[in-house]
Amino acid sequence: MDLYANIPNNVNLAQDKRLQRALEKWLPNYLDWWREMGPDGFQEKEVWLRTAVDVGSEGWAHFDYVKMPDYRWGIFLEPAQPNAKVGFGDNYGQPAYQEVPGEFRNALRRIIVTQGDTEPASVEQQRQLGKTCPSLYDLRNLFQVNVEEGRHLWAMVYLLHGFFGRDGRDEADALLERRSGNPDKPRILEAFNQPCDDWLNFFAFTMFTDRDGKYQLSALAESGFEPLARTCKFMLTEEAHHMFVGDTGLGRVVKRTAQLMKEGDPRTLGGIPLDIIQRYINFWFSYSLDLFGGEISSNSADFFAAGLKGRYKEQDQYSEHTATSEIFTLMVVEDSRLKPREIPLRNALNEVLRQEYIKDCEKGLARWNKILDEEGLSERLALPNSRFHRHVGEYANHTFDVAGNLISAEEFEARRIEWLPTMADREYVRSLMHAVTEPGKIANWIAQPSTGIKGKPFEFEYVRL
Ligand SMILES: [Fe+2]
Numbered sequence: 404m405d406l407y408a409n410i411p412n413n414v415n416l417a418q419d420k421r422l423q424r425a426l427e428k429w430l431p432n433y434l435d436w437w438r439e440m441g442p443d444g445f446q447e448k449e450v451w452l453r454t455a456v457d458v459g460s461e462g463w464a465h466f467d468y469v470k471m472p473d474y475r476w477g478i479f480l481e482p483a484q485p486n487a488k489v490g491f492g493d494n495y496g497q498p499a500y501q502e503v504p505g506e507f508r509n510a511l512r513r514i515i516v517t518q519g520d521t522e523p524a525s526v527e528q529q530r531q532l533g534k535t536c537p538s539l540y541d542l543r544n545l546f547q548v549n550v551e552e553g554r555h556l557w558a559m560v561y562l563l564h565g566f567f568g569r570d571g572r573d574e575a576d577a578l579l580e581r582r583s584g585n586p587d588k589p590r591i592l593e594a595f596n597q598p599c600d601d602w603l604n605f606f607a608f609t610m611f612t613d614r615d616g617k618y619q620l621s622a623l624a625e626s627g628f629e630p631l632a633r634t635c636k637f638m639l640t641e642e643a644h645h646m647f648v649g650d651t652g653l654g655r656v657v658k659r660t661a662q663l664m665k666e667g668d669p670r671t672l673g674g675i676p677l678d679i680i681q682r683y684i685n686f687w688f689s690y691s692l693d694l695f696g697g698e699i700s701s702n703s704a705d706f707f708a709a710g711l712k713g714r715y716k717e718q719d720q721y722s723e724h725t726a727t728s729e730i731f732t733l734m735v736v737e738d739s740r741l742k743p744r745e746i747p748l749r750n751a752l753n754e755v756l757r758q759e760y761i762k763d764c765e766k767g768l769a770r771w772n773k774i775l776d777e778e779g780l781s782e783r784l785a786l787p788n789s790r791f792h793r794h795v796g797e798y799a800n801h802t803f804d805v806a807g808n809l810i811s812a813e814e815f816e817a818r819r820i821e822w823l824p825t826m827a828d829r830e831y832v833r834s835l836m837h838a839v840t841e842p843g844k845i846a847n848w849i850a851q852p853s854t855g856i857k858g859k860p861f862e863f864e865y866v867r868l
């Protein structure tokens with residue numbers, strides 16, 4: 404572990420002068436990007452942040468005040484497994500790839516660039532949120548997520564520089580050039596071009612879109628390309644906190660709304676009505692489902708065959724790792740009707756991963772509904788059907804209601820305001836967003852968290868303003 408190097412790392416960077424030079428050349432460009440596109444207005448403030456200083460589940464992080472541009476973004480991989488093997492696909496059981504196999508080079512670079520692009524994109528989407536934080540605790544969590552997404556960018560750039568030569572370096576540069584929502588040079592995936600300009604968006608984003616990240620990283624943590632697997636395993640350690648922020652953040656909004664509903668109309672009491680929360684859920688859940696790719700996908704089959712991208716918990720959850728003889732039944736639209744179609748399992752692996760994700764999201768909904776129940780309310784929140792409001796895959800060119808029934812485009816448009824955030828919803832939510840920065844205080848539209856961070860109380864001065 405070299406924590407004092409220009410770029411903290413556990414990949415023996417000092418021994419690889421060529422790579423070290425390349426990354427040290429990229430570093431100032433990264434810092435320029437961070438200053439331009441990172442949290443606006445808080446670069447000189449001291450934030451109580453955790454910094455990765457080791458790998459493994461125990462004692463891997465150090466907590467202290469740091470100004471964000473001084474954050475120690477490092478390159479950390481889980482330790483190599485001796486005799487690691489390719490765990491699935493056509494090369495199952497062969498030694499894991501320590502270098503990029505020539506025939507998979509383009510596919511692998513595409514996977515890494517696509518994952519890498521999401522990391523800075525989310526920082527860009529969230530850069531104005533600090534100005535309207537509901538509490539110092541939330542402000543700190545926002546910045547924690549932001550700096551770690553920055554570190555995840557480093558993780559992917561390390562792979563590009565370390566294993567792909569010239570074109571890898573070009574891709575690493577391009578990761579700093581695209582901008583979320585910019586029509587001329589947008590980020591690669593659509594969810595990462597959507598504005599995330601209020602805290603309800605932020606919590607829904609970290610709940611649903613960061614959770615897509617968990618499933619993508621989990622599938623890549625199974626990869627036969629060992630450096631990628633080891634990188635993604637460690638990123639998952641950090642990612643857990645991001646989803647905690649979203650899950651508990653939305654839970655706290657639901658709790659506060661429930662409290663206000665017992666007093667009257669949350670809208671006249673400065674809270675966020677449940678129907679608006681539901682529409683935000685519908686929006687971010689459906690966009691996040693798109694991130695898994697098409698339901699029927701030859702790419703997913705190729706990635707699996709090559710041993711590059713596995714299934715969720717491939718090793719723990721499955722006993723058969725080639726997936727050659729199984730069939731997957733998917734509902735598809737044929738002659739204006741939903742009908743089952745049988746497809747080879749390997750071509751359905753995006754959908755298999757998406758279903759794991761949906762199961763996980765349902766647990767979040769159950770937690771929020773438990774809060775409603777505990778507050779004595781009978782109203783409930785729900786996930787829309789996975790066919791609803793899709794822009795990628797089998798369902799993209801059809802329209803469905805939230806229950807997954809095929810409906811006409813006219814009916815969808817007529818009912819859009821029931822199901823998806825309206826301009827008025829967004830304006831109303833934005834009207835509630837005013838910074839609360841006194842330690843121990845919280846905005847009216849959200850409940851206080853049950854505990855603080857790392858043993859500190861909620862009242863702790865998480866950011867020195
Ligand atoms: Fe990330």
Ligand SMILES: [Fe+2]
Binds near residue numbers: 548552613642
């Ligand atoms: Fe994340």
